[in-house]
Every structure is written in C-alpha cells, then in structure tokens.
Amino acid sequence: KQEVTQIPAALSVPEGENLVLNCSFTDSAIYNLQWFRQDPGKGLTSLLLIQSSQREQTSGRLNASLDKSSGRSTLYIAASQPGDSATYLCAVESEAGNTPLVFGKGTRLSVIA
Amino acid sequence: NAGVTQTPKFQVLKTGQSMTLQCAQDMNHEYMSWYRQDPGMGLRLIHYSVGAGITDQGEVPNGYNVSRSTTEDFPLRLLSAAPSQTSVYFCASSYSIEVQETQYFGPGTRLLVL
Numbered sequence: 001k002q003e004v005t006q007i008p009a010a011l012s013v014p015e016g017e018n019l020v021l022n023c024s025f026t027d028s029a030i031y032n033l034q035w036f037r038q039d040p041g042k043g044l045t046s047l048l049l050i051q052s053s054q055r056e057q058t059s060g061r062l063n064a065s066l067d068k069s070s071g072r073s074t075l076y077i078a079a080s081q082p083g084d085s086a087t088y089l090c091a092v093e094s095e096a097g098n099t100p101l102v103f104g105k106g107t108r109l110s111v112i113a
Numbered sequence: 114n115a116g117v118t119q120t121p122k123f124q125v126l127k128t129g130q131s132m133t134l135q136c137a138q139d140m141n142h143e144y145m146s147w148y149r150q151d152p153g154m155g156l157r158l159i160h161y162s163v164g165a166g167i168t169d170q171g172e173v174p175n176g177y178n179v180s181r182s183t184t185e186d187f188p189l190r191l192l193s194a195a196p197s198q199t200s201v202y203f204c205a206s207s208y209s210i211e212v213q214e215t216q217y218f219g220p221g222t223r224l225l226v227l
Contacts, residue, residue, distance in 0.1 A: 034215065043117075043203055044156075044218040089156070100146070101205075101216065105155040 002027045002094045006104035013080055014112050021075040021107045023090030028068050031093040035064050035075050038087045038106070047088075048075070080111045115139050117219035119204050125225045126194040134189040134222050136204030142217075144207045145187040149173065149200040150221075156203065162187055163209075194226045 003026045013019050023033070032051045036044040048057045048064040050073070056065040063076040077084060087106040094102060120135045138145065146161035158171030162181040176198060178190040187206075191198060204219040 036218075041221075043220045044205075046215040046217070049215050091156075100144075100161065101156075101158070103148075103156040105153065 002030075002092060002102045004090055004092055004102050004104035006088075006090055006107050008107060009105070010108040010110075012110040012112060015080060015082060017080050017111075018076070018078050019080055019109070021077070021088050021090075021109070023073040023075070023104055025071045025073075025092045025102075027094060028071050029095040030068065031095060033064075033066055033073050034091045034093075034101070035062075035073075036089040036091065038089060040086075044089065077109075080109075082111045082113045085109055085111050117204055117206055117217050119202075119219035119222050121222060122220070123223045123225075125227065126191075127227055128195060130194050132191050132194065134191075134202055134204075134224075136187045136189065136219060137185050138187075138204075138206040138217070139185065140206065140208075140217070141184060142206035143184070143209045145181070146171070146205050146216075147177070147179065147187070147189045148203045148205065149198075150203060151200050159189065159202075191224075194224075196226045198224065199226045200224060 005024045007022045034049045035047045038044050050057045050066040061078040066073045087108045089106045090104040091101045117138045143164045147159040148156040150156045157173045160179040162168045165184050168179050202222045205216045207214040207216045
C-alpha cells in the first residue's frame with residue numbers, strides 16, 4: 001500500500017527566506033506526483049505536476065523535483081512571502097490499486113513579515 | 114467555467130439523518146472523486162467514478178453511496194449519519210484517470226454530525 005510522508009509537519013520562516021518542503025513515498029511505481037496548496041477553510045489548488053519520466057517542474061518561484069527511484073520529492077520556494085502561508089500537500093498517483101491519488105498529511109507553512 | 118462546485122458549504126446533521134452532498138463540474142471531465150479530510154489523517158478517498166454510470170470504492174467507502182448518471186454531477190449520499198462522519202468533504206475532477214492530468218478540487222463541504 002502506497003504511503004506518503006511529508007516533513008516537516010509545520011514550518012515557520014521569516015519573509016525572504018528560501019525553503020524546502022519534503023515528500024517521500026514508499027512505492028516507486030507511480031504515474032506522477034502533484035503538489036497542492038490549501039488555504040485555511042478552502043479547497044486544494046494544484047501547484048505543480050511532475051510526471052514519472054520528469055525530474056523537475058518549475059512555476060514562478062516554485063520548483064519541484066522528483067527522484068522516483070528513491071521515493072522522494074522536494075518543493076523549493078524561493079524568496080518566500082507572507083502570501084505563501086498555507087498548507088502544502090503532496091500526492092502521488094500510483095500505478096496499482098484503486099486509489100488514484102494518495103496524499104501526505106501536509107506541511108503547514110507560515111511566512112512571517 | 115465555474116470549475117468544480119459543491120453544495121452546501123456547511124451542514125449540521127443529527128445522528129441517523131440522511132443527506133446528499135452535491136458536486137458538479139462544467140469541464141467535461143470523465144473522472145470525479147470524493148475525499149474526506151480529517152485532522153491528522155490527511156485526505157482519504159471515499160468513492161470515485163471514471164465516467165457516467167461507473168463508480169468504484171476508495172479507501173473509506175462505508176456509510177456512503179454514490180451514483181453518476183451524468184458526466185457533470187457526482188452526488189455523495191450519507192445513508193444514516195454518524196458522528197464519525199463529521200469531516201470536510203472535497204469533490205475533485207480531472208479529464209481522465211488514464212491521462213496524467215491535474216485534478217481540480219471544489220471548495221469543500223463542512224459537515225457536523227451531532
């Protein structure tokens with residue numbers, strides 16, 4: 001059974017700092033990995049999708065990498081801003097089973113002005 | 114496009130009551146799913162559908178029913194609400210489960226069962 005772990009569970013950084021969020025998964029047989037953002041009381045917004053054949057994806061100040069063989073992904077946020085404060089969720093789409101997306105529990109990020 | 118819409122936004126039920134959570138999408142997506150999100154548990158898949166007339170169970174299907182009579186709508190029914198079903202429910206959709214596509218999520222329905 002695929003399991004997704006995100007470390008740390010919570011992170012607080014001063015504005016302007018570069019930061020890395022970590023995601024690990026137990027079964028490397030995946031189609032893709034997605035990073036989502038969730039604001040308090042809101043739904044999820046997709047940030048980046050990395051296909052299994054790719055090693056990274058970039059969108060603005062966000063860069064996500066994927067090391068499928070080691071079961072790891074990182075989300076790099078450059079020059080953090082208070083508006084980046086949210087919970088960031090990692091999810092993998094496995095090749096096997098009936099659960100198309102398996103989510104981690106998220107990292108709650110606070111960027112302090 | 115309105116994207117994925119969910120109603121109601123918030124609901125209070127008494128134990129044993131039934132209700133239907135509505136989900137609709139206007140993007141002609143084949144794949145739709147329901148998740149519940151609980152503190153410390155993350156998002157867990159309840160049921161999903163790969164097209165009209167086709168549904169399947171996810172990780173936590175007990176106590177919930179779904180149907181998919183149209184491409185646009187995917188309602189979730191609670192047959193007899195229990196306090197353990199207090200949660201935030203999210204509906205999601207994507208073009209196809211077989212195409213590596215981004216999933217779009219609705220804003221959620223917050224359910225409290227007393």
